[in-house]
Amino acid sequence: MDASRKTFVVLALSEYRELMHQYEVHLKNIEEDRRHRRLLISALLRAKQRAILKTGTEWEVMLNMDDYTFARHFRVTKPQFEYLQMKLQENGIKKEHSQGLPPVPVTKKVLMFLWYMANQNSFREISDRFDVSQSSAHRIILEVLHIMSTMGQTFISWPNTCEKAASAAAFHRLCGLSGLSGIIGAIDGCHIRVQRPHIRGGDCA
Secondary structure, three states, X not given: OOHHHHHHHXXXXXXXXXXXXXXXXXXXXXXXXXXXXXXHHHHHHHHHHHHOOOHHHHHHHHHHOOHHHHHHHHOOOHHHHHHHHHHHHHOOOOOEEEOOEEEEOHHHHHHHHHHHHHHOOOHHHHHHHHOXXXXXXXXXXXXXXXXXHHOHHHHOOOOOHHHHHHHHHHHHHHHOOOXXXXXXXXXXXXXXXXXXXXXXXXXXX
16 A cells, blocks of 8 residues: 555544544533433422412411301311311321321311312312322321211111101101001102103103
């Protein structure tokens, strides 16, 4: 190989090494840009999460409602609420600690339960109103429901055989229907007006 060809090969190899070096630097810059972009997106997401505020951060104001407003929202009076809270505490409900977050007081738990039962909101709405996570709202309401189910026999007593017979006789006299017997009462009822058909309309009487 003559000198001119050797010079050409050396120059070509030198140019190739320079291009490869520039390409590696370019790849590093791209990777660095991607890393910075990921860090920026992560920081923005964290900032957005911190900016999300629940409307129920001041849930204690519910206790300052006047009696009428409190009963309208929770379907119980304030004395009834305080009595229920006392009975729940006697049966094992206590404030809750969760993953280093502030504890959920018993009062808040009872208010959450009553609000759920009175308004049938979703757990997302309960979470927002009382400033807890959706999983905490679900867990707390299930906890109170479980304790309430164990307290049922304290407040609900079913009639014995003699009481059932007396109630059935009284109901039979009240209704005056000879075909109905053994009925101890009616929970609820309503009259539904039905337009009778022209044919066999008497069957609807």
